[in-house]
Amino acid sequence: MQKGNIGVTTENIFPIIKKFLYSDHEIFLRELVSNAVDATQKLKTLASKGEFKGELGDLTIRVKAENDTIVISDRGLGLTAEEIDKYINQIAFSGANDFLAKYKDDANAIIGHFGLGFYSAFMVAKKVEIVTKSYQEGAQAVKWTCDGSPEFTLEETEKADRGTDIILYVDDDCKEFLEENRLKGLLNKYCRFLAVPVAFGKKKEWKDGKQVDTDEDNIINDTCPIWTKKPSELKDEDYKKFYRDLYPMSDEPLFWIHLNVDYPFNLTGVLYFPKIKSNIDLQKNKIQLYCNQVYVTDSVEGIVPDFLTLLHGVIDSPDIPLNVSRSYLQSDSNVKKISTYITKKVADRLQSIFKNDRKEFENKWDDLKIFINYGMLTQEDFYSKADKFALFKDTEGKYYTQEEYKTLISGNQTDKDGNLIYLYANNRDEQYAYIDAAVNKGYNVLMMDGQLDVPMINMLEQKLEKSRFTRVDSDVIDRLIVKDEQKGEELKEDKRSLLSTVFSGQLPKLQKTEFHVEAQAMGENASPVIITQAEYMRRMKEMANIQPGMSFYGEMPDMYSLVLNSDHKLIKQVLSETETACAEKLVPVESEIAILSLRESELHKAHEGKKDEEIPVAEKDELKDVEKKLEEQRNQKNSILNEYAAGNKVVHQLIDLALLQNGMLKGEALTNFVKRSIEMI
Known part of the structure; x- marks a missing residue:
């Protein structure tokens, strides 16, 4: 038996790991199951190269909770005593003390920086055992034990099969993780799309009025989710089913964009445009970020342009580390490239739908408008693409591109100073009399009743040359578009x-x-x-509802x-x-x-x-x-x-x-x- 101290140049790594981000210490399960997946996939790679000639057999990773322990078992590479000494015991890294002092409040930074995924086990465990046997012929099984201090023991043991069992003796203040529903929830959150089957208990069936276990493994993950497949292999129903699985209570999406790029970075995913019932439904944090099918976060600001955080779906990129901090996302050049690529891909897809099936695009415009307006307002490179397919809708329900609408109204809606006047209403019923007067005059009136239409109008007045937007009830009809025409005789x-x-x-x-x-x-x-009601003051008051700085x-x-x-x-x-x-x-x-x-x-x-x-x-x-x-x-x-x-x-x-x-x-x-x-x- 070998006894010793873990080669970490500071004794305070365990207290730091233990108290990290109490609300996030659930990531231990993601880290340990991900390690098991890595070990399994490496064995498959060796087998494909002919460097492992044994039978792969059943590669299912198994998670179970019993007798105050959580056990994660795999049939992957396994470890020799030397490898445990190298990868587990020797956390001897230069500058460790400085780093720990700097990042003592950020678990993800420490775990991610040093590849200490395994040590996240000590967030919930008072003692951890590794029972492992290498795939190499004639390997001796070993058992490593540590109680959360720098001291460990490493001894030979018996293990019939290759692979690794991680046994966590769960601490008293973390007993919640022994509950079946809690573990099931975490596996569903972090592991539901891992590339290797993960079993948690057995499938159940009803027998004699109660649920009992069957002999069949309860596999909790889909090892080949749709974003790992080629679009040519998928039908519309596959995309819709995946959406229903991710968001069971949502309406069918408007449409989706399949992302698939391998240069200059790797990125796959499927983004959905959700159907929004009302303005209240606007919710961010619906896009899930994965790294090699391992769940990372649903807070994707920085990776996805702000306006697209309103979308739903999945993005998977091995170029984004599992343990990411917000400051990392904001500064990393790869992340910025990904954001630019997604913007371009979304714009190209919208342009393609508009070009190939304009009728369908128009049918969905009222639902799409919030996303496109938000993008045009916040992202200059998106505006330059979207102005080709962003639509105006008039009070008769007809749709026009910016260019088409300009052509339509330039004859009759140009004032004496050569300004093009865009008339609009935001409530067809309440402003009916004003709309009717304008239409009788030969004018066209736009319907602008969206929650972002006021800032959109302000922006379009800056973008479109010699153009002004005027609500149809902001003046009497003859003064909406002044053409030097006087009607009737003015009173004294x-x-x-x-x-x-x-x-x-x-x-x-x-x-x-x-x-x-x-x-x-x-x-x-x-x-x-x-x-x-004068256009300027009314518009300023409307902007005050959106921009706090204009509250006066x-x-x-x-x-x-x-x-x-x-x-x-x-x-x-x-x-x-x-x-x-x-x-x-x-x-x-x-x-x-x-x-x-x-x-x-x-x-x-x-x-x-x-x-x-x-x-x-x-x-x-x-x-x-x-x-x-x-x-x-x-x-x-x-x-x-x-x-x-x-x-x-x-x-x-x-x-x-x-x-x-x-x-x-x-x-x-x-x-x-x-x-x-x-x-x-």
């Missing part, structure tokens, strides 16, 4: 002011909402009253314009009736306003070019007095008009109709509107 300023006062005074007081009233000639067939816009009130169509007979009627009904009261007030305004003007003129000290005090006092009286007379005029308007049902009905059309008439105001409508009928 005093009449516009009178109408503005009549309607302003009757507008409801809504929280965080401000109205500006104006009169404009829009043609006698246009609506009498229309509510619009979110605090500002909503600013609306109530535009009165001075050509419409109802507005003309209100103007005429107001002038008639209020004439007697208004004449003396307006006369006084005219006199005061004239005197105000004379005084201002007299003061022009004079310094403050050069103006006589009497004139300053008179000007203040005139301004005060003017304000009083104007307030009186407004009061007369508001008193009249308060009893004018047509004014209230027109305001309420405009509010109703914009979903702003609620509660008591809506009830009053219904009652008034019945009375007027």
